[in-house]
Amino acid sequence: MATSTSSVVTLHINGEKFTLPVDHRTTLLDALRERLTLTGTKKGCDQGQCGACTVLLDGRRTVSCLQLAVAAEGREITTIEGVADGDRLHPVQQAFLDLDGFQCGYCTPGQICSAIGVLREHAEGRPSAVTDDIRPEAGPPPLTPEEIRERMSGNLCRCGAYVAIVDAVAKAAADPRATGAATVSEEDVA
Amino acid sequence: MREFDYQRAADVAGAVALLGADPDSRYLGGGTNLVDLMKAGVERPARLVDIRELPLDRVESTPEGGLRIGATVTNADLAAHPEVRRRYPALAQALLAGASGQLRNMATVGGNLLQRTRCGYFTDVTRPCNKRVPGSGCPALEGEHHNHAILGASERCVAVHPSDMAVPLAAFDAVVRFETADGPGELPLTEFYPPVGDTPERETALPAGALITGVVLPPAPVAARSRYRKVRERASYAFAIGSLAAALDVRGGVVHEARLALGAVASRPWRAHAAERVLTGAPATPETYAAAADAELAAARPLPHNGYKVDLMRNLVVAVLTELAEEAAR
Numbered sequence: 135m136a137t138s139t140s141s142v143v144t145l146h147i148n149g150e151k152f153t154l155p156v157d158h159r160t161t162l163l164d165a166l167r168e169r170l171t172l173t174g175t176k177k178g179c180d181q182g183q184c185g186a187c188t189v190l191l192d193g194r195r196t197v198s199c200l201q202l203a204v205a206a207e208g209r210e211i212t213t214i215e216g217v218a219d220g221d222r223l224h225p226v227q228q229a230f231l232d233l234d235g236f237q238c239g240y241c242t243p244g245q246i247c248s249a250i251g252v253l254r255e256h257a258e259g260r261p262s263a264v265t266d267d268i269r270p271e272a273g274p275p276p277l278t279p280e281e282i283r284e285r286m287s288g289n290l291c292r293c294g295a296y297v298a299i300v301d302a303v304a305k306a307a308a309d310p311r312a313t314g315a316a317t318v319s320e321e322d323v324a
Numbered sequence: 325m326r327e328f329d330y331q332r333a334a335d336v337a338g339a340v341a342l343l344g345a346d347p348d349s350r351y352l353g354g355g356t357n358l359v360d361l362m363k364a365g366v367e368r369p370a371r372l373v374d375i376r377e378l379p380l381d382r383v384e385s386t387p388e389g390g391l392r393i394g395a396t397v398t399n400a401d402l403a404a405h406p407e408v409r410r411r412y413p414a415l416a417q418a419l420l421a422g423a424s425g426q427l428r429n430m431a432t433v434g435g436n437l438l439q440r441t442r443c444g445y446f447t448d449v450t451r452p453c454n455k456r457v458p459g460s461g462c463p464a465l466e467g468e469h470h471n472h473a474i475l476g477a478s479e480r481c482v483a484v485h486p487s488d489m490a491v492p493l494a495a496f497d498a499v500v501r502f503e504t505a506d507g508p509g510e511l512p513l514t515e516f517y518p519p520v521g522d523t524p525e526r527e528t529a530l531p532a533g534a535l536i537t538g539v540v541l542p543p544a545p546v547a548a549r550s551r552y553r554k555v556r557e558r559a560s561y562a563f564a565i566g567s568l569a570a571a572l573d574v575r576g577g578v579v580h581e582a583r584l585a586l587g588a589v590a591s592r593p594w595r596a597h598a599a600e601r602v603l604t605g606a607p608a609t610p611e612t613y614a615a616a617a618d619a620e621l622a623a624a625r626p627l628p629h630n631g632y633k634v635d636l637m638r639n640l641v642v643a644v645l646t647e648l649a650e651e652a653a654r
Contacts, residue, residue, distance in 0.1 A: 137329035137371065158330045158372070161359070181360055185426060194400070194429040200359045201430070204330050205352065205374050252425065260404040263420040263560065268413060270406040287560035288424025 143207040147172065148216025156203045163187045165203035166213060174214035174243045178290070185289035188244035188251075189213050195251030197288075214243035217250060225309035226250050226302070235302035237293035245289045249303045250312070252285045257313040277307050325362050329371040333378060336503050336537060342373045345505070345533040351375050353396060353435035356427050361440060365449045366456060376432070380537055383407065389543035395434030395536045399489065400425070402433060412541060414492040414550035414569045418587075421554040422488040424561050434536035437490060437500065437516070438528065441483035441591075442563055444468060454480045455524040465627070471565050474624040474633045475590040481524030482627060484588050485517065492552055492569035494593035495585035496544045502534040509534070517592030524591070546571045546581045549652060553644050554587070555636060564588035566636045572648040574608040582645075586620070586637055596620040599641065608649045610642055617641035 144153045145165070152170055163180070166172040166189070175198060178186030182200040189198045190212035217224040226249045229235065236242040256277055261268040264284040265275045275281055282303045283296070291299065306312045330352075333339030343349045348370040350358060361367040380394035383405050391407060402408055403419035423431065445451045445463045452461035464472055464482050472482040490513065498513040511529055518529050530536070550571035556562040567587035573580040582603040584596035599616035606612040617638040624634050 139327035139329060141330065158328055159325045159362075180363070182356060182427060185424065188426055191429075195426045196430050197356075197426045200356050200427075202330070202352075202355060202359060202372075205332075205355065205376065248426065251429070255400075255404075255425070258404070260400070261409070261416070261420065263417070265420075268409045268416055268420075270409050284560050285425055288426045 141204050143204055145170075145203065145206060145211060146209065147211045148213060158202065158204050160203045161199050162189070162201040162203045162206050162211070163198035166198065172213050172215055176240055176243055178241065178244075183290075184241070184244075185248055186241050186244040188247040188289065190247055190251060193251075193254065195248045212247070214247055217246065224250065225312040226253070226306040229302040229306040229309075230299070233298050233302045233305060235295060235299045236291075237295050241289060241291045241293075245286070245291065245299055248286060248289045249299075249306065252282070252303065253307055253313045255285070256281075256307070277304065279304065325365070326368045326370070328369050330374065331371065332374040336378055336380070336535060339373055339375050339378060340503050340505055340533065340535050343371075343533050343535070346371065347532070349373060351434075351535055353432035354398065354427075354430035355435075356423070356431045357435065357439040361447070364447055366440070366447055375434075375535065380434075386540065386543075391541040393433055393539045393541070395538050396432045398429055399423070399431045399433070399436060400428040402489075403428065410548070412492065412496060412544070412547045412550065414495065414547065414552040414571065415489065415541075417552035418488040418492045418554070418567075418569060421552060421564075421567075433489070433539055436487055437513075437536060437539075439487060440527070442486050443472065443483035446483060455483060455527075458523075458525045468629075469627045470629045470632075471563070471588065472627060472630055473590045474626045474630060474637075475586070475594055475621075476519060476623075477591065477625065478520045478522065478524070480522055481520050481591065483524070483591060485590065485592050486563050486588070487593065488552070488554060488564065488567060488587060490517075490593040491567055491585045491587035492547075492550065493539065493541070494595045495550070495569040495571060495583040496547050497542050499540045499542070500536060501538045501540060502530060502536050504531050504534045508537070510540075513539075513593070514595050520591045527591075544571070544583070546573045546583055549573065549648055550583070551644055551648060553640060555640065566633055566640060568637070568640045568644050570641070570644045570648060572603075572608075572645055572652065574649050574652050577608055579603045579606055579608050579612065582616075584616075584620075584641065589624075589633060589637060596641075598622075603645075608645075610646055613642045613645040614638065616645075 178184035599620040602616040
């Protein structure tokens with residue numbers, strides 16, 4: 135069988151298509167930053183442990199440092215550059231600004247993309263490790279600070295801006311625009 | 325990282341054919357462990373066969389009343405599934421206790437079963453490791469082993485299996501289904517992971533080139549009252565230093581049925597049959613729970629720096645069974 139160590143891929147990013155040759159070793163993170171100059175997504179640990187590189191893949195938050203670019207072909211990729219509605223910031227972005235949910239800002243794009251994912255997961259009724267009653271009949275748990283902290287634990291902040299980050303996520307959660315207010319049936323999580 | 329070929333499989337037979345029996349090829353699911361190990365040089369595949377688009381992403385009830393879980397279902401989707409939360413809550417809790425939200429969205433059931441130990445000597449290619457390079461030695465025996473095995477280890481390897489998900493699967497008699505070039509096969513989870521013995525490099529009983537297609541959970545009414553409790557060094561996003569999946573059915577003050585499996589204490593999820601034998605038919609009291617834990621942990625052979633795990637697991641068994649019994653009495 136013919137083998138090849140590179141491919142030409144078409145990536146769907148923030149509603150646009152980008153076609154480029156990639157060495158198969160290229161992570162989505164490196165493709166975004168080094169090849170497509172989408173440098174909003176940050177490289178922290180490059181080992182899937184810090185969350186700085188979080189992007190949305192088909193609407194789900196993922197770490198782009200462990201995602202091979204070639205394997206992302208055909209999926210909808212949303213980076214921090216694509217979360218706003220034109221000049222109107224995403225409610226999570228606005229809440230981080232309003233409540234100072236950062237200090238140096240390096241982890242912030244990942245925090246914001248992760249929080250957008252969290253709000254969608256919560257709106258779908260998904261439980262977390264700190265949810266007392268995970269039976270589906272119990273309904274979604276209130277998005278308490280404890281729930282936000284647990285759900286956001288994949289995003290580290292070396293400045294320790296966690297208190298304001300939790301406040302910002304809670305504030306954004308109150309904005310129906312933040313989740314798209316999608317109602318999701320049981321079939322959709324199957 | 326070594327250069328590699330990449331192929332995307334369209335169906336199960338095609339995936340198995342693409343991989344062949346090539347020991348240099350790997351199936352790629354979520355990649356959360358494999359890509360990380362490739363960066364570290366621990367894994368050096370010449371070809372990846374991407375199986376993420378295979379039609380193995382469903383969770384379905386079986387006619388007998390169990391669940392059939394596809395291999396590419398993500399950890400996040402499985403944890404959120406209503407029937408898992410209703411019928412096997414310890415499984416949902418174990419999934420939710422693992423990794424981070426981002427990783428749970430990527431990681432798949434098949435990949436979770438195949439993930440490698442987080443022993444620091446295994447992941448550091450500059451150090452000897454019998455699992456990575458058979459016969460090279462095990463620095464953990466004399467070195468850093470505070471989170472290593474207390475049960476079923478050998479002189480060759482004392483690493484623990486890192487999966488949370490596999491612990492309740494072991495308790496609930498899960499069966500792993502796979503496909504090979506010669507047709508399908510299946511293995512009970514407790515046989516899927518062989519004892520370490522002298523071959524720590526042989527981590528599963530899967531035939532060469534086999535693709536995990538899913539996991540079947542048999543019906544287990546006892547699992548409806550079950551719990552997963554994970555002890556770790558920080559409150560979230562850390563591997564277990566000890567964990568327990570337990571299910572308990574108490575009738576008239578007597579244990580009718582119990583299921584127990586221990587995590588982070590052995591090279592595989594540790595089904596606690598000895599403890600279950602003590603529990604079954606005995607009064608549902610803390611004394612019984614302690615005796616059950618002692619029966620299981622009698623086989624423990626702790627290393628100089630992980631003896632705490634024996635007490636930890638004993639306390640965990642007593643605490644979780646007590647909670648389950650109290651919950652049943654309410």
